[in-house]
Amino acid sequence: MKKIYVGNLPYTIDNDQLRKYFAQAGTVVDAVVISDKYSGRSKGFGFVEFETEEESKKAVEMFNGKDFEGRNLVVNEARPREDSGESSGARSGSTSEPQE
Template identity: 35%
Template sequence: MASSGFSVYVGNIPYNATEEDIGNMFSSCGVVTNVRIVYDRETNRPKGFGFCEFQDQQGAQNAVTNMNGAELYGRPLRVNIASK
């Protein structure tokens, strides 16, 4: 997932947020091709971070520029280009 040059890391995701919430929010930055929230394998609860993939590099860059610090359910998101 994070190996694509068009993925962004999304941190500080509220535990009640869904992948659909993230996709809808980030669609204003570009064409979202995939969203994945990471879950704990033992508890099956969200870990509070995930990844959002875009169709192109511009969408990913727009997400970092426009969504870093944006609030979702009262929590400021941390958004960075995903490391490879």
Template identity: 40%
Template sequence: WATDDSSLERAFSSFGEILESKIINDRETGRSRGFGFVTFRDEQSMRDAIEGMNGQLLDGRNITVNEAQNRRNG
């Protein structure tokens, strides 16, 4: 998993202003867990990114892009 926070942001920056981009790493090993999050300033940018990037290649891997859902407790 070669993608880091910066390359994730670069890949999505054409869709709108990004507030945060974050690759999630394993707490123990520090290695990527294979997913991340991109937070856009507005909803339309998010929707454009989902439409434009879902199924595309990023650093040699096919990616799935969707809207993050809130975690449920319990």
């Protein structure tokens, strides 16, 4: 785990502020606040990537639940995105065995 998920961010935070805040835990390689592609407004979450796994674990311990400008941050390991088509549950009723 080098990349962490940061949720419940204040909507006023930008990439540079996120980078500077999380630099307290170690060397930040990348910091991105996710924005709505149409409005450009922050979605209130982002991702921070550290140079080492130790730094990312330290950041989770340091910042998860911590107050940041009036909001309690949710910080944990970033998980890979699931493919949007398969995870919707549309196939949940089917079986792989043929019907007789």
